[in-house]
Amino acid sequence: MIPWPPGGAAANAEAGTLVQAYTHRGSLGGGVVAPAARTPLSDGLSAPASVSRDPHPVYAIRIGKHRDGSKLGVLAYAQEHAREWVPPLVTVETAERLLRNYAHDGRTRQLLDNLDIWIAPSVNPDGGHYSFYDFNSQRKNMTNHCPTTGAADFLARNSWGVDNNRNYTEYSLFDGYSGASASCTSGTYAGPGELSEPENRNLDWLASRPNIRFSMNLHSSGNYFMWSPGAYALPGRVSAPRPTLAQESAFWGASARILAAIKRHRNMAVTPARTGPISDVLYSAAGNSGDMLWYKYGIYAWNFEVGTSFQPEWDEAHAETLEFANGLVELMRVARDFAKDRTRPRSTLAVAPSATPGMVDVTFSTSEPSAVFYTLDRAAPTYASTLYGSAGIREGGETLTVPAGTRIHWFSVDSAGNVENDYRPDGDGRNYRKGTAVLRAR
Numbered sequence: 001m002i003p004w005p006p007g008g009a010a011a012n013a014e015a016g017t018l019v020q021a022y023t024h025r026g027s028l029g030g031g032v033v034a035p036a037a038r039t040p041l042s043d044g045l046s047a048p049a050s051v052s053r054d055p056h057p058v059y060a061i062r063i064g065k066h067r068d069g070s071k072l073g074v075l076a077y078a079q080e081h082a083r084e085w086v087p088p089l090v091t092v093e094t095a096e097r098l099l100r101n102y103a104h105d106g107r108t109r110q111l112l113d114n115l116d117i118w119i120a121p122s123v124n125p126d127g128g129h130y131s132f133y134d135f136n137s138q139r140k141n142m143t144n145h146c147p148t149t150g151a152a153d154f155l156a157r158n159s160w161g162v163d164n165n166r167n168y169t170e171y172s173l174f175d176g177y178s179g180a181s182a183s184c185t186s187g188t189y190a191g192p193g194e195l196s197e198p199e200n201r202n203l204d205w206l207a208s209r210p211n212i213r214f215s216m217n218l219h220s221s222g223n224y225f226m227w228s229p230g231a232y233a234l235p236g237r238v239s240a241p242r243p244t245l246a247q248e249s250a251f252w253g254a255s256a257r258i259l260a261a262i263k264r265h266r267n268m269a270v271t272p273a274r275t276g277p278i279s280d281v282l283y284s285a286a287g288n289s290g291d292m293l294w295y296k297y298g299i300y301a302w303n304f305e306v307g308t309s310f311q312p313e314w315d316e317a318h319a320e321t322l323e324f325a326n327g328l329v330e331l332m333r334v335a336r337d338f339a340k341d342r343t344r345p346r347s348t349l350a351v352a353p354s355a356t357p358g359m360v361d362v363t364f365s366t367s368e369p370s371a372v373f374y375t376l377d378r379a380a381p382t383y384a385s386t387l388y389g390s391a392g393i394r395e396g397g398e399t400l401t402v403p404a405g406t407r408i409h410w411f412s413v414d415s416a417g418n419v420e421n422d423y424r425p426d427g428d429g430r431n432y433r434k435g436t437a438v439l440r441a442r
């Protein structure tokens, strides 16, 4: 029997850099290890030998007729979180549609002739493979930053790793913002410092292309659709800066178009309550990628939370893939239209009889896909007002049933941020649209 000195110093002295011996989570133990048969070392991974144990390369697909940076850039990226299996499918489906449809669809040709599209299906493939083969619920990457006196051992490997969507540079944990952890075993561990992780430096490299103006960060789940600010500091819930009114107009107007495209697939609606700034509709997520792209690079950066679970049955995963690919293609169209659209949307209010006595049914329609915000209490409408449930010109919006005689104030905003009547939705303007919910005599 070989005496084993505390701390594994003898083993470390002899084994070189490939092997590190340490006591279990800092415990010196009290006993003597029993002799056992010699067994080969194993990495304990279930993936077949055909799956590389090296760090996996991170791929990005660049699509466009002119891939020289001269065209407006759009970036879509997925699977920062390993267990979210549908978002990579959405990106690959989108890439395939663009490439296959180029030959015969004029609208697709318009996009590829005029945009420089980057699609990164899996930002965190090491975690992804671990999720596929060993631990479904893996969220983070596979880099172990835990001290050897803590949960750094093999048995703790389901809990170490860095949350790639908390390791970025803007409004991070290291800047004092909320929603990320300094604990190496937390699900939202921010890492030892901003951009400490290669996954994050990869995305920073992609986003730093100066022609990129739009991006989509694809996650699951919850059917959310969000943008900056994505973090606030506690106490006092001090938010990262809000976009300007003009920028907010573009976020809302474009979002209405993208959500209408998603809904077109199987009538699944992302509700207005799940649309808006991350820190309003979900939570604070210090150091997330969308905030880095928006605040550091000025990219209109959205975040999808696709579907209803991390790993749905295939029928559902397939449907989610098709509907959110609709949304991602629509983002490309938004990008294409953005630079040249100066036309303000126009909207109309329609009033119809209701089945309920004393009530009427109200709908809005718009001259182009636009978001409509309205109030029913005579207040001036703003971006904090109620967002009409569906926008888009191909399908009807929701029907509001209101008391006959209700005064309705509203405005519409398109995807380039053009606001109807040049209204400023800051609560001070008065040239919003006004109407009364009454049936007109015929």
Ligand SMILES: [Zn+2]
Pocket: 080, 081, 084, 219, 220
């Ligand atoms: Zn996620």
